[in-house]
Amino acid sequence: MISRRSFLTGTSAAGLALGLGACASRPASGPNTISYWGVGAADKDKDEQVRDAFLMTDAGKDAQIYIDQVPSSGVADMSQIITAVRGGTAPDLWWMDRFNAVQNASIGLLEPLDDLIEKYEDVSPEEFKSQWIQFAVDELTYDGRLYGLPCTTDARGLMYNEDVLKDAGVDLDLFDPSQHTITWDEMDDAVEKIVQQDKRGNYTRFGFAPWLSEGWPYTWGFGLGASAYDNATGTVTLDSPEWQSVYELYADWAERFPYASVDAFFATYQPPNAPPTQTAMFSGRLGIDTTGPWQISGNEKYAPDLPLKFTYLPVAKEGDPTYTWSGGQCLVIPRGANITKTLWEFLKFYAGYEGQSRVVPQYGNLPTNLQAIEEGKYNPKAELFRTMLPNSTSRPPLPVGSAMWDTLTRTKSSVALGSSTPEEAVASNQQMIEPKMALFPDYKMPETYGKPSPVPGS
Amino acid sequence: MSVPDTVGPQVTEPGVQRAAASDRAAARPPDLPRRMNSGQRRKLRTGLLFISPWIIGVVVFILYPVIYSISLSFTRYSGMEAPTWVGIQNYVTAVTDPLVAKAASNTIFYAIIAVPLGLIVALSLAIAMNQNVREVALYRTIFYAPSLIPAFAMSFIFIVFLNPQFGVFNQVLNLFGGANVNLLGDPTGVKIAIILMAQLGAGNAALIFLAGLRNVPRTVYEAARVDGAGPIRQFFSITFPLLTPVLLFNLITGVSGALQVFTEAFIVTNGTGDPDAGALFYMMYLYKNAFGFAELGYASALAVLLFLAGLALALLIFWLSRRFVNYDVEAG
Numbered sequence: 001m002i003s004r005r006s007f008l009t010g011t012s013a014a015g016l017a018l019g020l021g022a023c024a025s026r027p028a029s030g031p032n033t034i035s036y037w038g039v040g041a042a043d044k045d046k047d048e049q050v051r052d053a054f055l056m057t058d059a060g061k062d063a064q065i066y067i068d069q070v071p072s073s074g075v076a077d078m079s080q081i082i083t084a085v086r087g088g089t090a091p092d093l094w095w096m097d098r099f100n101a102v103q104n105a106s107i108g109l110l111e112p113l114d115d116l117i118e119k120y121e122d123v124s125p126e127e128f129k130s131q132w133i134q135f136a137v138d139e140l141t142y143d144g145r146l147y148g149l150p151c152t153t154d155a156r157g158l159m160y161n162e163d164v165l166k167d168a169g170v171d172l173d174l175f176d177p178s179q180h181t182i183t184w185d186e187m188d189d190a191v192e193k194i195v196q197q198d199k200r201g202n203y204t205r206f207g208f209a210p211w212l213s214e215g216w217p218y219t220w221g222f223g224l225g226a227s228a229y230d231n232a233t234g235t236v237t238l239d240s241p242e243w244q245s246v247y248e249l250y251a252d253w254a255e256r257f258p259y260a261s262v263d264a265f266f267a268t269y270q271p272p273n274a275p276p277t278q279t280a281m282f283s284g285r286l287g288i289d290t291t292g293p294w295q296i297s298g299n300e301k302y303a304p305d306l307p308l309k310f311t312y313l314p315v316a317k318e319g320d321p322t323y324t325w326s327g328g329q330c331l332v333i334p335r336g337a338n339i340t341k342t343l344w345e346f347l348k349f350y351a352g353y354e355g356q357s358r359v360v361p362q363y364g365n366l367p368t369n370l371q372a373i374e375e376g377k378y379n380p381k382a383e384l385f386r387t388m389l390p391n392s393t394s395r396p397p398l399p400v401g402s403a404m405w406d407t408l409t410r411t412k413s414s415v416a417l418g419s420s421t422p423e424e425a426v427a428s429n430q431q432m433i434e435p436k437m438a439l440f441p442d443y444k445m446p447e448t449y450g451k452p453s454p455v456p457g458s
Numbered sequence: 459m460s461v462p463d464t465v466g467p468q469v470t471e472p473g474v475q476r477a478a479a480s481d482r483a484a485a486r487p488p489d490l491p492r493r494m495n496s497g498q499r500r501k502l503r504t505g506l507l508f509i510s511p512w513i514i515g516v517v518v519f520i521l522y523p524v525i526y527s528i529s530l531s532f533t534r535y536s537g538m539e540a541p542t543w544v545g546i547q548n549y550v551t552a553v554t555d556p557l558v559a560k561a562a563s564n565t566i567f568y569a570i571i572a573v574p575l576g577l578i579v580a581l582s583l584a585i586a587m588n589q590n591v592r593e594v595a596l597y598r599t600i601f602y603a604p605s606l607i608p609a610f611a612m613s614f615i616f617i618v619f620l621n622p623q624f625g626v627f628n629q630v631l632n633l634f635g636g637a638n639v640n641l642l643g644d645p646t647g648v649k650i651a652i653i654l655m656a657q658l659g660a661g662n663a664a665l666i667f668l669a670g671l672r673n674v675p676r677t678v679y680e681a682a683r684v685d686g687a688g689p690i691r692q693f694f695s696i697t698f699p700l701l702t703p704v705l706l707f708n709l710i711t712g713v714s715g716a717l718q719v720f721t722e723a724f725i726v727t728n729g730t731g732d733p734d735a736g737a738l739f740y741m742m743y744l745y746k747n748a749f750g751f752a753e754l755g756y757a758s759a760l761a762v763l764l765f766l767a768g769l770a771l772a773l774l775i776f777w778l779s780r781r782f783v784n785y786d787v788e789a790g
Contacts, residue, residue, distance in 0.1 A: 077729070079749040082537045107536030107752045200637045202622075263643030263733075268623035335538065403751045406730075413733040417645065420734075428556065435551065436751075439534070 031340045032062045037070045037081075037091040044069055046359040047095075050350050053358060059345035078104065085109060085336050092337040093347060098139050098150060098330040099395055099405075105142035106399035106440070111333040112145040120344050131352065134453035136368040138446040139394040140330055149351030150368035152360055153328035154292040155388040156214050158182070158314070162307035164205070164287040168193040177311040177384055181322055187288075187314045194287040195257075203265040206280065208288040210253050211416045212266070215290045217408040218395055220246045223313060223323040227450070228396045228404060234442045238404075239430035247422035250415045259416045277302045293382035297364035300381075310384050324385075326392045328368065353377075374456045390455045397445050400436040407432040524765075531759035536752040548759035558760065560735050561743040564649060568739065569716035572653045576712050577705065580660040584667030598668075605661030613725035616655050617642065642726055645736025652722045652737065663708045670704030671697065702783040710772055717768050720745070740764060 038047045047067050054060035068091070070080055078100070084090045096104070104110050117125045129137050129146060136150035160175050170190045174182050182190075191207030198204050210220060221228075226242035229235070237243075269280040280286035282303045290313070299308050312322040331351050333339060349355055356367040357377035366378050366386055378386065398404060407429050414420035420428070437443070494502065506513070531548055533541035552558050587598045607615070620627050622638035631639065641647035674697060682692050720741040723731065731738030731746075744764070748757035 077749050078537075078752060082749070082752070086537065103752065108538035109536075109752075200632075200635075202638050259733075260639070260644060261637075264622040264638045264640045267621060267640035267643060268638065271617065271621050400751075406746065406750065409730070410732060410735055414735075417734050419645065431556065 030064075030338075032064055032342045033338065034063060034065045034093060034343050034346055035091045035338075036065055036067050036093045036095075038067060038095045039071050040069060043363075046362055049358055050355045051346075053354065054346055054349045057345075057349070059342065060349070063342050063346065065346065078109070081109065081334060085334050088336060090334040090336040092333065092339070092343050093350075094332050094334050095151070096148070096330055096332050098136065098148070098328050099401055101140045101147050101330060101332065102142045102397040103399050103401050104332070105145075105147040109335060110147045111335055111337060111339065112147055113149070113333070114145050116339070116344050117146075120341060131370060132368045133370060133373070133389060133455060134448050134451075135326060135392060135394045136328060136330075136453075138449045139397050140332075141397065141446045142399070144446075148330040148332035149347060151329045151331060151351050151356060152363055152365040153326045153368045153389070154294055154365045155324040155326050155385040155392050156219050156290060156292050157310050157312055157324065157385060157388070158208075158288055159281070159291045159295060159308055159310050160288045161281060161284065161286070162309055164194060164284060165190065168287065170194065170287075175309065175311045181312045181318075181320070182314050183317055183320075184314045191257075191287070201261070202268075203261060205285050206257075206262065206265050206287070208290075209257055209262050209416075210290075211250050211259075211412055212262070213290045214292060216405075217243075217246050217412055218325055218405075219290060219313065220249055222325050222393070223315065224249075229398055229437070229443075229445065231445050231447075231449075234444075236430060236434045236437050238408075238433055239426045243426045243429070244422050247411070247415045247425045250412060251418075251422055254416045254418060259413075259418070281308070282306065293366060293379070293385040294364050296379050296381045297362075312384075312388075322388065322391070324388045324392050326389070326394055328365065370456055386455075390452055392453065393450050397449060398437070399440050399443065400433055403436055404429075404433050527758045527761055530755050531762045533755040534753075535755040535758075537754050538752075541755060544755065548756045549763070551756060552759055552763060557735065557738065557743055558740075561731075561738050561740045564736065564738055565717060565719065565740040567649055568653060568719055569713060571650075572656050572719075573709065573712040573716050575653065576657060576660055576663060577708055579657045580663035580708060581667050581701075581705075583660055583664035584671055587664065587668050588671045601664065602661040604658040607658070609655075609659070609721040610725055612655055612658060613722045616651060616722075617726060620651060643733055645734045648723075648726065648733070648737040652719065652726065655722050656719070663712065666704055666708055667701065670701045674700045699784045700786070702779075703785055706775070706779050706783050710775055713771055713775065714768060717741075717764060717771075 036047065036051075038044060044067065047069075051065045051067060054065070055063060070091075081090070081094065101110070105112075114125050117128050121128050125146070132150045133153065136153055137146070140146055140148045140150060158175070162172060165172055165175065168190070170193055173179055174186050174190065187208065194205060194207035195203065196205040209215070217226075221243065224242050224245050226240060226246055227237055230237050265285075266280060269283055269285050270278060276298055281289055284306075291310075295308075299306070313324060315322065331347055333343070333347070337343070351369070353369050353371045356369045356372040357375070360367045360372065360378050364379050364382065366382055366389065367373050372378075373386065373389070395401065395405070411420060411425035411428055414428075415422055415425050530541060532543060532545060534544050534547075535541035583601045587594065587601055589597070591597075604612075619625050620641045622628050622640045627641065628638050639647070641651045678696050678700075679692060682696055687695065718741050719739050723737040723739050723742055724745075727737045729742075731742050740760070741764075744757050744760045747753045747760065
């Protein structure tokens with residue numbers, strides 16, 4: 001018979017052992033050990049390809065690289081990484097949406113790379129950074145310091161289904177980027193021809209609506225000259241007339257194509273969380289959509305026989321310059337990482353020519369490394385988007401980037417639904433962001449932000 | 459609400475109970491400080507040791523986070539750098555933030571409809587589970603089964619259920635000649651969808667109601683029947699009054715759950731709360747601020763305000779409960 005004392009001692013010891021066991025620790029760290037966080041199980045093979053290539057090099061021959069995929073539960077959900085950093089289990093290298101870099105740098109989540117460049121490289125930081133396209137470097141720069149190395153990038157354009165346009169009697173030459181950049185008026189006419197409805201009034205074939213897919217306020221904002229922040233005065237400018245014209249664009253289209261009806265069309269033919277094969281475009285029910293080069297791999301995989309083509313975003317009038325914007329990914333070193341020369345070499349390898357030329361063609365996006373761009377290390381079908389890069393830019397690199405994106409997107413749906421006017425939307429955006437940005441007085445985006453990014457061979 | 463005199467010895471009037479309690483208090487000698495002997499001290503130590511997992515759990519996982527959250531609410535804190543004291547700034551911001559008002563109104567809309575509806579559904583289920591038929595065990599299983607489906611799985615089921623073209627909801631609508639609608643694409647519709655979704659989890663509250671129903675003495679019903687009361691009269695004069703303590707429990711847990719609605723809205727709106735912030739519930743906005751915008755100080759202030767609102771509602775319900783809760787029944 002077990003005594004009470006033995007029972008209590010035993011249960012206490014077991015509880016303590018369980019408690020200590022639950023406190024998991026990161027893999028043993030050493031000068032050649034790297035723990036890496038990717039963001040998607042589907043891309044694990046790409047990470048492994050780069051790792052295996054790195055292990056074949058002199059710099060990487062003794063390295064041990066542990067790859068984990070830690071997807072985020074939202075566009076800017078930082079709970080996993082913040083918890084890991086605070087818990088002392090942060091990865092040494094993290095594959096992250098570049099858009100969040102400045103915000104994450106501003107809260108102290110990331111390690112600056114400038115000291116590492118000076119320590120390990122024979123060239124100046126400026127010369128080192130010149131290996132990558134300028135707008136991607138700007139997007140990783142906070143208070144003059146670099147917080148990551150850019151990897152993939154993209155651009156926005158229109159994708160159209162030639163079969164649908166032909167069937168509707170639309171002149172395909174209007175959509176041929178080598179001949180013409182389509183205007184908003186021409187879009188209106190084309191869309192009217194494409195749309196079909198059943199007897200109940202449901203759309204059975206739809207043309208285009210500016211709030212769909214990549215039709216973010218930033219997308220049209222760059223074309224209409226809207227800027228979110230004035231570097232010279234240090235003020236938020238989300239209530240400018242240019243921003244109001246972005247929301248007027250949504251309101252005008254929603255008047256002709258009611259949000260609820262368009263939404264019902266998409267929920268029918270492309271419901272949320274549907275498999276990638278089930279899209280309104282693939283089923284021949286959508287004529288035109290706003291998208292980017294990442295779409296190419298999906299088209300090849302799921303609709304190889306459909307004549308899906310790309311062109312520039314619509315402009316106000318013939319002869320206006322084309323416009324777009326670019327997002328993408330980067331590699332960063334979270335605070336608390338085991339910073340070693342091996343880590344630096346792997347980071348440089350992955351984000352540099354070697355890594356990008358291996359993985360970017362598989363992602364379907366574009367490289368940010370200039371040598372990789374020059375040598376065409378991307379899907380040839382993305383060539384149109386590659387030509388957009390020199391005049392592209394990123395979303396404004398601001399420490400309130402997530403909140404700004406959130407509010408712009410929310411008011412987009414308010415205006416499209418008709419629950420806010422464009423005036424109310426821009427006033428609301430300004431009201432939401434101004435106090436948040438006030439916490440960063442005299443903040444300056446990089447001087448080069450918004451200026452052309454030279455690309456060799458362009 | 460009183461109970462007919464025919465209830466017999468198992469039910470006593472509240473006034474009689476209170477008088478008896480006050481007599482016992484008067485008869486008891488005044489409490490004097492007593493020193494524990496070594497045996498009692500050992501028993502106390504052993505007792506404390508036995509409940510130590512609970513004590514540690516409460517201190518580490520409830521008390522410390524609550525106090526820490528309250529202290530963070532007076533700071534600007536990103537989760538990384540040391541918190542910066544900002545006084546009541548976060549509370550001032552919360553009062554003027556239009557999205558706090560929007561999120562609070564969405565949550566109140568949800569609570570006002572979902573909680574009473576949830577009680578009615580749960581009570582109906584409990585009554586159905588309490589029928590004196592041979593296959594009652596099967597019915598109980600069927601009625602309770604939906605409560606076992608996790609919220610995230612239920613959300614995906616509802617996305618399909620409400621699909622404008624193929625979903626059952628729109629198929630029924632089409633029978634009456636209506637055009638297809640996407641309930642999840644409308645700011646009010648999405649809230650209603652989430653309220654409907656919550657009703658499939660009513661099985662838990664129904665089990666508690668069922669326990670309450672089983673606790674009502676049969677003699678009360680027999681006496682009522684003798685007096686000529688029909689089933690409806692029996693329900694409103696016996697069942698419902700004697701279930702009010704259980705109703706109070708389900709009401710408080712229901713309100714508490716409604717104030718914290720999150721998972722379903724997060725999944726059906728992909729974490730955005732859109733369209734037009736129609737499904738941006740208070741907890742979702744709090745979560746966005748904490749982990750999307752790295753404003754943990756502000757999120758903590760929102761959490762404190764939610765706690766205070768929840769506390770105020772609970773106190774209000776307790777105060778109101780004196781008017782409608784009947785504790786007259788004893789275990790029969």
